[in-house]
Amino acid sequence: MIDGTAGVSGHRNADERLLDDPQALAERDPGGMLRHTASAGAQVRESAALAAEANLSVLADDGRPRAVVIAGIGTAGRTGDVLATVAGPRCPVPVIAHRLAGVPGWVGAADVVIAVSASGRSPEALGAAEAAHRRGARLVAVGPADSQLHSVAERARAPFIPVPRRAPARASLWGLTVPVLLAARALGLVKVNEADLAETAARLDADADRSRPTAESFVNPAKSLALGLAGSIPIVWGSSPLAAVAARRFGDTLSANARYPVVTGALGEAGRGRVGLLDGVFGGLAEGERDIFADPDESDGEGTRLRLVLLRDGGLNAEDDADEPLAVEERRADAVQTLAERRGVRCDVVTAEGGSALERLASLVAVPDFASIYLALAHGLDPMAVPAITEMKELANQ
Numbered sequence: 001m002i003d004g005t006a007g008v009s010g011h012r013n014a015d016e017r018l019l020d021d022p023q024a025l026a027e028r029d030p031g032g033m034l035r036h037t038a039s040a041g042a043q044v045r046e047s048a049a050l051a052a053e054a055n056l057s058v059l060a061d062d063g064r065p066r067a068v069v070i071a072g073i074g075t076a077g078r079t080g081d082v083l084a085t086v087a088g089p090r091c092p093v094p095v096i097a098h099r100l101a102g103v104p105g106w107v108g109a110a111d112v113v114i115a116v117s118a119s120g121r122s123p124e125a126l127g128a129a130e131a132a133h134r135r136g137a138r139l140v141a142v143g144p145a146d147s148q149l150h151s152v153a154e155r156a157r158a159p160f161i162p163v164p165r166r167a168p169a170r171a172s173l174w175g176l177t178v179p180v181l182l183a184a185r186a187l188g189l190v191k192v193n194e195a196d197l198a199e200t201a202a203r204l205d206a207d208a209d210r211s212r213p214t215a216e217s218f219v220n221p222a223k224s225l226a227l228g229l230a231g232s233i234p235i236v237w238g239s240s241p242l243a244a245v246a247a248r249r250f251g252d253t254l255s256a257n258a259r260y261p262v263v264t265g266a267l268g269e270a271g272r273g274r275v276g277l278l279d280g281v282f283g284g285l286a287e288g289e290r291d292i293f294a295d296p297d298e299s300d301g302e303g304t305r306l307r308l309v310l311l312r313d314g315g316l317n318a319e320d321d322a323d324e325p326l327a328v329e330e331r332r333a334d335a336v337q338t339l340a341e342r343r344g345v346r347c348d349v350v351t352a353e354g355g356s357a358l359e360r361l362a363s364l365v366a367v368p369d370f371a372s373i374y375l376a377l378a379h380g381l382d383p384m385a386v387p388a389i390t391e392m393k394e395l396a397n398q
């Protein structure tokens, strides 16, 4: 056995049949990642209620801040990206996701730091909360009750939103995100209202239902997305800043749950460089040389191909602030689909639904979240246990 493979099991080729066998799915998902992911809508409702009890209104006592820093790593760090995109380009103050321990050198009494950690003990969130307190910045903390982060918040007399820890951080995105948004709302920086939260939760519930383990692959959007990606190198591009956050989120879950390498980003940026991938070894060159009669089960990896997942926003809300006209984003999204088609690169499109930015984001995150888990399960990988992360922590002594 190669050193470090202990605890890793699975098979290189995806077994499609597993996905339509609910019992096999349950056996291969002992930690219940599918179940935890299906709780996304409930997480929105629960965190909204918890935030309502946390007296966030004190944040507004000192007026509008100079800047807001969202401090955390991994999924906790993603909440900062969500806030930045929901706040939009017209947000009157900078919203900065900060992923290092501590806070940027310029943070001081005029600023707000929102420290986020699913475990309540990441060095990044703790370091930021302590630094914010030392420098006299306004602090808000989000994490489990009775955690180290909770203690720092108490010492700093800062509002704390006690988000229960029931699952790995990546299955807790919504529970962590809602308090961050509501803290920003208390500061007057985002417009998220109760109806937006309720509709987002309902959207997450509906997508969880469509993606449930008992829904077969041909009617289950998450299973079909997973099967399409099996064996390929996924490229996930978002058509708008909001869709790009969803694309990066899919990169997180494809890597951690399914352990697939993935290229993610915003289509605007990709169009000036990375779109060249479509011409390359795994793109047009692979497609041109592919033997269409070859048995896909005999694949030895040489035929590895790209698969493009395009997350299209569609900017359904006319009141949305945007730097770029919707028509530009739409033309770019149409263009990349044409490019992929011309080269024979397969492309899946997920189109946002819903009115508010938050609901649209949810509609681009929910099905891909499930797809990443189904892809893990199709390879016989436990989507919850990631030995490499544990080993990395041990070796790096974190």
Ligand SMILES: O=P(O)(O)OC[C@H]1O[C@](O)(CO)[C@@H](O)[C@@H]1O
Pocket (backbone or CB within 6 Å): 072, 073, 074, 075, 076, 116, 117, 118, 119, 120, 121, 122, 125, 168, 169, 170, 389
């Ligand atoms: O949210 P936490 O507990 O601060 O952890 C940060 C990140 O570290 C991990 O736990 C990995 O160590 C991720 O799953 C998580 O997103």
